[in-house]
Amino acid sequence: MSNPVVTRDDNPFAPLRKEASAGEKITRKSLTAWQDIRYRMKGNKLAMFGLWVIVAVVLLAILIPILSPYDHFSNELANKNKAPSWSHWFGTDDLGRDMLVRTMKGAQISLFVGVMAAIIDFFIGIVYGAIMGYYGGKVDEIMNRFSEILYAVPNLLVTILLLVVMEPSLTTIIVAMSITGWINMAWIVRGQMIQLKNQEYALASQALGAGHMRILFRHLIPNAMGPIIVTVTLTVPSAIFTEAFLSFLGLGVQSPAASWGTMINDSVGSMTLFPWRLFFPAFFLSLTMFAFNVFGDGLRDAFDPKLKK
Amino acid sequence: MSKTLLDIQGLSKHFNLGGGRVLKAVQNFNLSIRQGETVGLVGESGCGKTTAGRTIMRLYEPTTGTMSYDGVDITKLSKKQFKAYRRRMQMIFQDPYASLNPRLTVLDIIGEALDIHGLVHSRAERKRRVEELLELVGLNAEHASRYPHEFSGGQRQRIGITRALAVQPEFVVCDEPISALDVSIQAQIINQLIDLQKQLGLTYLFVAHDLSMVKYVSDRVAVMYLGKIVELATSEDLYDYPQHPYTQALLSAIPVPDPSKERQKERIVLSGDLPSPINPPSGCPFRTRCPAATEKCASEVPELRETRTGHWAACHYA
Numbered sequence: 001m002s003n004p005v006v007t008r009d010d011n012p013f014a015p016l017r018k019e020a021s022a023g024e025k026i027t028r029k030s031l032t033a034w035q036d037i038r039y040r041m042k043g044n045k046l047a048m049f050g051l052w053v054i055v056a057v058v059l060l061a062i063l064i065p066i067l068s069p070y071d072h073f074s075n076e077l078a079n080k081n082k083a084p085s086w087s088h089w090f091g092t093d094d095l096g097r098d099m100l101v102r103t104m105k106g107a108q109i110s111l112f113v114g115v116m117a118a119i120i121d122f123f124i125g126i127v128y129g130a131i132m133g134y135y136g137g138k139v140d141e142i143m144n145r146f147s148e149i150l151y152a153v154p155n156l157l158v159t160i161l162l163l164v165v166m167e168p169s170l171t172t173i174i175v176a177m178s179i180t181g182w183i184n185m186a187w188i189v190r191g192q193m194i195q196l197k198n199q200e201y202a203l204a205s206q207a208l209g210a211g212h213m214r215i216l217f218r219h220l221i222p223n224a225m226g227p228i229i230v231t232v233t234l235t236v237p238s239a240i241f242t243e244a245f246l247s248f249l250g251l252g253v254q255s256p257a258a259s260w261g262t263m264i265n266d267s268v269g270s271m272t273l274f275p276w277r278l279f280f281p282a283f284f285l286s287l288t289m290f291a292f293n294v295f296g297d298g299l300r301d302a303f304d305p306k307l308k309k
Numbered sequence: 310m311s312k313t314l315l316d317i318q319g320l321s322k323h324f325n326l327g328g329g330r331v332l333k334a335v336q337n338f339n340l341s342i343r344q345g346e347t348v349g350l351v352g353e354s355g356c357g358k359t360t361a362g363r364t365i366m367r368l369y370e371p372t373t374g375t376m377s378y379d380g381v382d383i384t385k386l387s388k389k390q391f392k393a394y395r396r397r398m399q400m401i402f403q404d405p406y407a408s409l410n411p412r413l414t415v416l417d418i419i420g421e422a423l424d425i426h427g428l429v430h431s432r433a434e435r436k437r438r439v440e441e442l443l444e445l446v447g448l449n450a451e452h453a454s455r456y457p458h459e460f461s462g463g464q465r466q467r468i469g470i471t472r473a474l475a476v477q478p479e480f481v482v483c484d485e486p487i488s489a490l491d492v493s494i495q496a497q498i499i500n501q502l503i504d505l506q507k508q509l510g511l512t513y514l515f516v517a518h519d520l521s522m523v524k525y526v527s528d529r530v531a532v533m534y535l536g537k538i539v540e541l542a543t544s545e546d547l548y549d550y551p552q553h554p555y556t557q558a559l560l561s562a563i564p565v566p567d568p569s570k571e572r573q574k575e576r577i578v579l580s581g582d583l584p585s586p587i588n589p590p591s592g593c594p595f596r597t598r599c600p601a602a603t604e605k606c607a608s609e610v611p612e613l614r615e616t617r618t619g620h621w622a623a624c625h626y627a
Contacts, residue, residue: 203368203400203402204400204402204408206368208421208425209392209395209425222410222412223412
């Protein structure tokens with residue numbers, strides 16, 4: 001053995017033999033876009049606070065009227081205008097009705113109005129906005145002009161005119177808000193569609209022979225979901241506020257049903273004498289609006305890929 | 310000589326910008342592509358090469374002109390009739406970050422191609438087929454359950470290639486498939502495309518702006534300027550005997566990997582910018598930047614003519 005041959009395997013300096021596919025391995029845990037968003041939401045304390053407040057208000061609104069010994073409509077005139085106590089935590093109103101139950105009944109109505117308005121806006125807005133943005137051209141021109149005209153009509157005027165033909169009720173309020181409420185959503189969806197329809201993945205799908213429906217529902221709308229969900233979340237507080245406002249003007253739900261707006265309206269005349277009658281509905285109205293707004297803002301941040309850490 | 314697969318005659322694509330302004334992205338585009346060959350299409354940004362590729366795929370409806378594929382005029386086919394041709398013609402996109410839907414898994418991205426054309430009949434078959442295709446381009450079967458953002462640029466581009474090949478096309482438009490990738494990955498993707506061409510007998514229209522890369526992959530090269538083909542020749546011939554002053558300028562800009570030669574090399578520097586395709590110059594579109602332009606160039610539009618055997622150029626003085 002005068003001339004030892006160093007084979008590759010014996011040579012300590014030989015490059016490691018690489019598995020051909022080793023370079024293609026992905027070691028990071030698979031995270032879907034939604035998991036990523038949830039992860040980022042968890043880091044946003046204010047938004048999570050908003051979420052917990054929303055959950056708490058919803059639970060209270062459902063449970064309190066069931067568990068309480070009182071109901072929201074029986075008069076008890078001997079106990080009218082009582083300050084908060086152990087038997088009536090939030091006091092009583094001018095007909096001796098328990099304010100805690102009434103506030104939570106009001107929460108039910110306010111949340112129902114908010115969620116209904118958001119759902120209606122969601123469907124009308126997506127369909128109308130997607131057609132405008134996706135088809136473009138003349139279709140977009142005409143549909144966009146129509147929505148602009150509708151947007152220019154004052155909301156309150158629409159509601160008051162509607163109340164001439166319909167009884168003041170919850171349905172009327174929801175219809176009134178839906179007539180113009182979807183426009184904002186439609187514009188947001190339109191903008192998203194215009195931006196996304198020229199993305200290469202939409203073209204790739206078209207090149208494969210996909211139809212309009214497949215491109216819209218499989219590629220474009222799922223990718224526009226971020227801004228859509230943020231808009232929905234921010235629609236809820238504005239609908240709750242509009243309902244409260246209309247009820248305050250006496251155009252909303254009628255007694256004995258209660259909403260936060262009607263309760264504030266009933267109590268505002270005697271607010272110096274019986275401030276709790278104003279405080280509790282006003283407090284819950286503000287708290288809910290605040291919670292939805294910070295939650296919506298948090299969602300917007302979580303959906304924005306530019307803020308990704 | 311193999312048969313002509315795609316014959317494009319007088320293809321134009323104009324975009325109406327409103328207010329009477331028309332962007333003539335592609336004008337009078339003539340090209341025939343034979344089965345099994347690779348035709349390179351080069352030109353600077355904004356010259357209409359991507360639009361040409363997309364119009365051929367009928368992602369844009371052509372304004373004028375005809376395209377026949379395998380002897381059939383596909384320009385006027387309805388959406389339904391054209392669907393059969395979508396299986397035979399596919400496209401690889403420029404930006405691997407934008408060409409994959411971020412909300413879908415790789416299985417669904419590639420599976421969509423199979424779904425649209427009804428090529429698989431069960432979920433298990435769909436999954437098996439996607440995994441086979443992934444392995445064809447050197448990716449792993451377990452990548453099917455991943456989302457696009459988990460991949461590197463080169464891997465994403467291979468997923469894009471897989472999607473195009475899933476329907477077993479014979480003609481593929483490669484729209485700058487490597488321009489968004491690192492140089493080290495570019496070679497990998499190019500070699501993969503060449504291997505696949507040999508393996509599957511594909512015909513390519515290779516759109517790019519990198520001349521040296523185009524020379525490497527193409528049998529013939531067409532040079533575009535401002536929506537028009539200004540020169541068309543076999544790649545050897547084009548690089549050795551460029552006829553059009555624009556091609557000469559482009560070729561002189563390719564760096565030579567030898568500093569002493571590079572220093573001596575005479576470089577033709579074009580002055581000015583690419584004119585606006587909304588308001589193109591009269592006559593020869595290149596005359597505003599051409600070092601040899603004369604009055605004739607301003608008044609007469611040069612037609613593409615054969616200046617050497619199999620070598621076409623659109624210049625009065627070529």
